[in-house]
Amino acid sequence: LRAELASPDPGALALPVELARAMRQFYADRAYQPVWLNSPHWSDKATQALQYLAAADREGLSARDYMLAPDMTAPHGDKLGAIADMRLTAALMRYVVDVSSGRGAPEKFDPDLFIHPRRPDPAMLLATGLAAPDFRGWLDSLPPAHAPYRRSRDGLARLRQMPADGDWPQLADGPALRAGDRDPRIAILRTQLTQWGDLAVPVATAEAVAAQASADPQFFDSALTEAVTGFQRRHGLAADGIVGAQTRRALNVPPSERARQLALNMERWRWLAPQLGPRHVRVNIADFNLVAVSPDGDTLHSPVIVGRDYRRTPVFSDRIVGLVLSPSWTPPVTILRKDLLPKLREDPDYLIRKRFRVFEGWGDAAREVDPASVDWRNVSTRNLRYWLRQAPGPDNALGGVRFTLTNDFGIYLHDTPDRGLFSRNKRDFSSGCVRVQEAEQLALFALHGDPRWPLDKLRAAMVSGETRTVKLLEPLPVHILYLTAWIDSAGRFQFRDDIYGRDMLLNQALALPGPDLSGNL
Template sequence: MKLRAIGLGLCLLVFSLGAAPGLAQAGPLQDAPLQQALEAQLRAGVGAAATDDEIETLTVLERFYQARGLEPLWVQESGAGPKARQLSALLTAADLDALDPADYGAEDIAALLGSTAVTALAELEIRLTQGLIRFAADLGQGRTTPHVADPELFVFREEVLREEVLAVAAGAQDLEAFLQRYRPNTPRYDRQKAALAEYRALATQGGWEPIPEGPTLKPGMSDPRVGLLRARLRLWGDLKPENDLAEAGGDPDFYDEPMVEAVKWMQYRHGLTQDGAVGKKSLAALNVPIEARIEQMVLNLERRRWMPDDLGRRHIFVNLADQLLKLVEGEKTLLDMPVVVGRPYHSTPVFSHQMTYLVMNPYWNVPPSIARKELLPKIKDDVSYLASNNFTLFSDWSSGASVVDPVTVNWAAVNRNSFPYKLRQGSGDGNALGRLKFMFPNRFNIYLHDTPAKTLFGKDERTFSHGCIRVSDPPGLAAAVLAKTGDWPLQRINQTIDSGERRIVTLDQPLPVHISYLTSWVNKDGSVHFRKDVYGRDAKLAEALLGARAGGWR
């Protein structure tokens, strides 16, 4: 479990110890050359303390060392100690967590490790402590602030406090185990880290070259491009050597049956229709450069650092980039299903909340923006549109609003800016919310619901809504959600739906719902998955996280 901000106790301990004397009155150790050099280094700082964060870190260090009587953590007068060398190695290896060792001064630290000069040792001491604080914070909460990187991310990280890092690190015997407390303690993070290392190793070997464009590659074809495809599938592990007929003397350019199954698996990993043929979409996925895939992994490891380790023993997880919903209990996925999410210009935000009830046979209060922009032109064209589509017109949005006969309204005089009415669509098969609505009340007015537009679930990319999330099997989801609430088997749910009765069912226990955005992850079976950046959120995060290093492949 990550070591998080657990209160003020440790902070008060550190600061109360250092509240009395100033640095100039640190005690008898002050006269030792190393302590004197350390005091001077703390006053001068190391590197350019230009940002508020760097200045705050240096202030924390001053108070920490004051409380210790200027006793170093990492060095002695004879040189760097074993813990200094261990910490240096850990900071140098920060790239294994998709973090940049340069952010922690790893190169400067390594250059100082062999020094015995007092001033150099004092600098090494401060650099190591600064590096430790920054590395622990970045592991525990991520390098970026989500809503600063992207205003549509409503993820609130648990802050890692510098004072707590130092208070605990001072007594830590094994720094690797100490830092592990801050790293996300989930197999999902560990699997992605391992895949990142594999892809980086592959990149050092040259990665892969694009497969030339051409006609769709289909089973039974003979084409030199099939040979290139075969090699790619072997490289990625989609085609196992024992299944490759070319290994047994077959024609490498012939699109045989094992190739079909390998292509389907590759398509599954990229969220594509598993038809076993390589058309434009499959070819585009095959030809994304390895540098781009590595960057995707780096970005999604950062997203994992924002998340709590514990999503709830039983929870719903929606990945907007994958357009897939999962109901999870423990480490087991109870069910999953395709969903439709917001269009790019109505993108669904990232946030978490608690589902508390669901509605069977709901009516739909049409949001004013949809009523004005989309329905008003249809009403003005034909006023019978309202009755034909089961809409009731109300005078306004107040609780005492009266029903208005649409025929009595002078629609020619109504426009987007003068539309006081509320539209409510009654329950039924044509209702935009379908027959079921799953509610986790939130400020975005986002919820899960049924839809009459079932054909959209068969598409690879399902970004068609105004922001809410449409689910492909509402009764199945309802049965799973209500499994812990009363007697609501699937048969009873369907009977209630068929009755047409509007029914609200409150959950016995709130169910956490996490709306996420992941464009890369690794499943328990080891399969590495990538998805298209449908909302452009990878690009925003890359700019915030990597700056000038981002997107050289774009």
């Protein structure tokens, strides 16, 4: 082993530099003795390790990335035995890191991912496992313990039991299907919805069998309308019970593609801290939804509005440390240049109606000027020397409350006076910050029984027009996520459109080949 590890390429494995360094340290700490061989066979721990590597697919990983040899049989001979031992060590080092914290640094996959999972030292992590009294139990403890991850793992197994690509029925193009229609395509629709569990299969009583035999499978009845509506809700579509183009496209996606999508999202769960916080807030960008979680379960659900495609809301974890009630708003330079200037050139009175104050210059030299005195038609992004501040009130863009976070890129959660956009199904209209429909309830959740702020006082302060800053008694963790597939608490599959193309980027990154550990030993 010492001789093999001293070579520039230990075991001819073409390992990444960091993994090769970890493996050298691992064996040096063990006086270069084999770890997995009980000559001439694998040890019990090696057999257990091989079983977990072979079953890596159940965690949304790829077992081929950790494959050792076709027969998984330990070879004879000192040199081949040393190489086999190193190969199993290298494969298991990769696996234990991948399954616990993900397959790489997220920011390398996508520059809008500001989440930094703790990457454990492979040698130290594996040494901890070998010292554990129950090695198999230790391997079981490595994946995230979050309930959504565990449900996703179970859901992945269910998806892989459904019909494969070539066997998945396809709903042909044509006019939209709705209640009262009779169409040959409806029989295919019934098959698809039955496979997904949206259309219930009647209990096989004599009466049910007779009713089913007399029913017309090509007729769109009320039960089918209910099933279509449920399917649409699970896919974030308008739940109108009508099978139009969007619903048809979603129905035609085979389970194997949904399994790939779910596996990508399991990787995202691995990036998160082991503990999200007993009380925390999660925003799912792709779902346009927020949930506030307490030890008793989900406490609050709220629709949200997130960044449009060219001003994407980033992925990150942070803390809500305070509230600003009846806030003022200073538009960032980007919004001022790209959104407000064109509006002001067309409608100079906009500033007065919306209660904006105008300042010229910066810092201590800034002075307030009359909005009517500025000829906005002659102000461009190049000669812009003004900035704005909107007074608190019913027209303020931040509504009655802003939730103060600690990040460096100016992203926060806030209320909004424009309530109409929440009725939209797809809600990517902001410039990156997150608008919360149930902002009052979220503020109450964040205050967490602070005796200084009962509900009536909070409501009054949010509409008072007098800005007040409130420091939370305890910071509240908030996680801004991007999840396009998950299993909800009722066990239902949930899928969403990849609005920012992040699934595509992650899929490309994870498809990159790893070091070849599958040589014939």
